[in-house]
Amino acid sequence: MTTPVRDALPDGVPALTGDVLAIRGGRPLRGRVDVKGAKNLATKAMVASLLGETVSTLRDVPAISDVAVVRSLLEVHGVRVSEGDEPGALVFDPSDVESAHFEEIDAHAGASRIPILFCGPLLHRLGQAFIPDLGGCRIGDRPIDFHLDALRKFGAVVEKLPSGIRLSTPNGRLHGANIHLPYPSVGATEQVLLTAVRAEGVTELRNAAIEPEIMDLIAVLQKMGAIISYEPNRVIVIEGVEKLRGYDHRSIFDRNEAASWASAALATDGEIFVGGAKQQEMLTFLNVFRKAGGWFDIQEDGILFRREGELRPVVVETDVHPGFMTDWQQPLVVALAKAKGISIVHETVYEQRFGFTEALVDMGATIQIHTECLGSHACRFGQRNYQHSAVIAGPVSLHGADIVVPDLRGGFSHLVAALTAEGESRISNVGIIARGYERFIEKLQVLGADFDVDG
Numbered sequence: 001m002t003t004p005v006r007d008a009l010p011d012g013v014p015a016l017t018g019d020v021l022a023i024r025g026g027r028p029l030r031g032r033v034d035v036k037g038a039k040n041l042a043t044k045a046m047v048a049s050l051l052g053e054t055v056s057t058l059r060d061v062p063a064i065s066d067v068a069v070v071r072s073l074l075e076v077h078g079v080r081v082s083e084g085d086e087p088g089a090l091v092f093d094p095s096d097v098e099s100a101h102f103e104e105i106d107a108h109a110g111a112s113r114i115p116i117l118f119c120g121p122l123l124h125r126l127g128q129a130f131i132p133d134l135g136g137c138r139i140g141d142r143p144i145d146f147h148l149d150a151l152r153k154f155g156a157v158v159e160k161l162p163s164g165i166r167l168s169t170p171n172g173r174l175h176g177a178n179i180h181l182p183y184p185s186v187g188a189t190e191q192v193l194l195t196a197v198r199a200e201g202v203t204e205l206r207n208a209a210i211e212p213e214i215m216d217l218i219a220v221l222q223k224m225g226a227i228i229s230y231e232p233n234r235v236i237v238i239e240g241v242e243k244l245r246g247y248d249h250r251s252i253f254d255r256n257e258a259a260s261w262a263s264a265a266l267a268t269d270g271e272i273f274v275g276g277a278k279q280q281e282m283l284t285f286l287n288v289f290r291k292a293g294g295w296f297d298i299q300e301d302g303i304l305f306r307r308e309g310e311l312r313p314v315v316v317e318t319d320v321h322p323g324f325m326t327d328w329q330q331p332l333v334v335a336l337a338k339a340k341g342i343s344i345v346h347e348t349v350y351e352q353r354f355g356f357t358e359a360l361v362d363m364g365a366t367i368q369i370h371t372e373c374l375g376s377h378a379c380r381f382g383q384r385n386y387q388h389s390a391v392i393a394g395p396v397s398l399h400g401a402d403i404v405v406p407d408l409r410g411g412f413s414h415l416v417a418a419l420t421a422e423g424e425s426r427i428s429n430v431g432i433i434a435r436g437y438e439r440f441i442e443k444l445q446v447l448g449a450d451f452d453v454d455g
């Protein structure tokens with residue numbers, strides 16, 4: 001029995017599909033919000049449960065729609081999913097994994113890119129897998145060539161069909177491979193991890209992604225019985241094993257959500273305690289936060305964020321970990337628009353991630369987007385006519401506007417902009433924000449924001 005996405009969200013968490021937020025800005029956000037498990041780990045750990053012969057339990061699972069999508073995709077493949085022994089725990093029973101009809105997969109994949117990560121586990125369990133055309137935020141072409149190249153190296157046969165991609169293992173069990181990623185892609189690294197752990201022989205992955213979410217996924221797989229070593233210079237070595245068992249794991253906290261609320265405190269001149277946030281995974285963000293005029297206090301159970309004096313302009317270059325995370329730049333840009341001077345954001349991970357600035361310009365921000373690499377080093381997108389550097393001139397006062405949310409992080413930056421703006425903003429398509437921000441409506445209420453939800 002498959003749980004429709006709407007019903008998979010816990011009681012009281014609105015799907016917000018058609019809703020509009022009417023926000024009246026000007027109030028500093030004050031109070032405490034708690035962040036739970038990371039969207040970008042929880043969804044992958046859920047897929048990893050397919051690899052185990054026995055039941056897995058994932059704890060601190062965020063109540064977000066991306067989790068609901070993966071839950072229903074697991075259920076169409078025969079995994080029984082149930083609530084665990086504490087709030088935020090989900091239990092996965094993969095004992096009856098079965099193949100699913102591509103229409104069912106397509107119907108449940110929705111706007112997610114996660115189906116691509118089902119390949120390895122389903123090829124191990126069933127000898128075949130199907131991927132529909134992928135969704136995800138429109139922040140670049142987002143090809144899957146690294147994923148398919150890796151799967152072919154493991155011995156999978158890849159067939160492109162009008163409805164998607166079918167994979168199979170006509171030669172029996174997948175085998176280890178030597179893979180060198182052209183770019184340290186998070187998704188492709190996860191693809192290799194989720195496939196190599198049960199492939200015959202050893203896999204050596206070079207130029208791997210090493211984000212904290214990757215390290216946490218490695219911890220999950222090791223708990224299941226996998227043998228994975230992480231060597232210097234982005235090398236990961238996996239010794240394949242025949243069988244894996246289930247895991248019991250508490251997800252790493254969502255550092256992207258934590259950084260978003262920190263930027264909201266900075267832009268609204270408020271004070272927000274983010275429960276569950278930790279310093280180690282946010283070192284680079286905290287440096288930029290301080291340079292931009294922020295102040296933070298690391299405490300046992302979280303981090304307190306606020307402004308210290310005037311906002312200051314900064315130069316930020318997004319990069320793979322341990323660089324400044326690409327998902328952190330959007331909410332921060334709102335604070336930079338209010339800083340006295342010129343800030344620069346050089347986006348080096350995605351080639352088209354400044355669409356969200358159009359609405360900020362409509363609200364009165366002075367932001368110009370350039371195709372040059374306006375940072376300390378040239379990136380993959382230089383000389384290729386991609387709008388991937390932003391010049392932000394401040395200070396400006398923002399005013400209310402009607403906004404349609406374009407993507408997840410862009411949507412959160414629009415919330416922050418509306419909360420700092422004079423007058424009222426009407427923000428529609430806010431359902432996208434629920435894909436990655438748990439209970440954000442309640443959190444805005446707790447922080448004293450002045451708004452209404454117009455259903």
Ligand code: EPZ
Pocket residue numbers: 039040041113137140141142143144145146147148183184185186187188209211256326327349350351408409436
């Ligand atoms: C993950 O996306 C995250 N999503 C993204 O967060 C995050 O921005 C990104 O990693 C980078 O940290 C999830 O974990 C669900 P990539 P992913 O593969 O895996 C190119 C959010 O807001 N590439 O590291 O899709 C790609 O086009 C989301 O939470 C290829 O060219 O990112 C991009 O330019 C947004 N070919 C770059 O690599 C491939 O086969 C990084 O992509 C794969 C990727």
